[in-house]
Amino acid sequence: MxxxxxxxxxxxxxxxxxxxxxxxxxxxxxxxxxxxxxxxxxxxxKDSGEIILPKSYRGSSNELSDWLPLDSLHQKAVRVLHDSISNELSAKIDRIDVRKEKGMVKFIFKEHYTGIQLDGATGEVLNIGKRHSDLIExxxxxxxxxxxxxxxxxxxxxxxxxxxxxxxxxxxxxxxxxxxxxxxxxxxx
CATH class of the missing domain: 1.10.287 (Helix Hairpins)
Structure with missing residues (x-):
């Protein structure tokens, strides 16, 4: 050719x-x-100054033997959701993120992009935040x-x-x- x-x-x-x-x-x-x-x-x-994703806070102990049972932490997270945000919100969990090294558990709710962080040992609320990153994902x-x-x-x-x-x-x-x-x-x- x-x-x-x-x-x-x-x-x-x-x-x-x-x-x-x-x-x-x-x-x-x-x-x-x-x-x-x-x-x-x-x-x-992660570099948005907590606008897109709440910071992961530290709990009091990273020894799992010191922690409360997961079902007790879950009940506490649901109580916090209904008492602190709204009783009308669904308590349906999307995922539970256990951060042993930080001594903290995150409860992430399925239908409203709310995340609640609890101290694994005491159940104390470390953070309540909107997870805009989940919506963006x-x-x-x-x-x-x-x-x-x-x-x-x-x-x-x-x-x-x-x-x-x-x-x-x-x-x-x-x-x-x-x-x-x-x-x-x-x-x-």
Whole structure:
């Protein structure tokens, strides 16, 4: 194949890549916007001065043998939630984060992004805070839609798959949009 035909074929491929890149970019713009902004915020969560994520406080003992039973700590966290914040809030737990080295247990509630930190040994309240980072993570990975629809997990799976494939397509087409003209110039010489 002579250089003229190679260049025409390369130009056709380059136009195709440009069209895929532009169309996918226009279609997925809003999703990439949310992923990028939420990703930046999540990168700063521990350095946000407790705006995004409450600081982890220290309890009085990191010896588990000194600690109250986990069910007693759980009951205390629920009592604190209802007495200090609102009796109307759900006590459904998303996760319990045991920090032995800090002598502290975090109770993170499922439906309202509240976190309560208790001293593992005394049950004393160390912190009551809003975990904005959990909401931002749910926006970032698409699980906020699943939570809204009832928590099946299928939207998150679909969303992360589409966005991962889109990022791969953007990487390939973007590389070719950068390299293709260089390659065509080589063919011209």
């Amino acid at each position: 002579d250089n003229s035909k190679k260049r025409k074929r390369q130009a056709r491929i380059l136009r195709g890549f440009r069209k895929v890149h532009r169309t996918a970019g226009a279609f997925l713009f809003i999703f990439f916007f949310f992923i990028s902004v939420s990703g930046i915020i999540l990168g700063w969560k 749910n926006i970032h990975d698409g699980s906020i839609v699943d939570n809204y629809l009832g928590g099946t997990g299928y939207f998150k799976l679909f969303y992360t798959s589409v966005m991962g494939i889109a990022l791969l397509i953007f990487t390939i087409t973007g590389f070719w949009l950068w390299y293709g003209p260089k390659h065509m110039r080589k063919l011209r010489k």
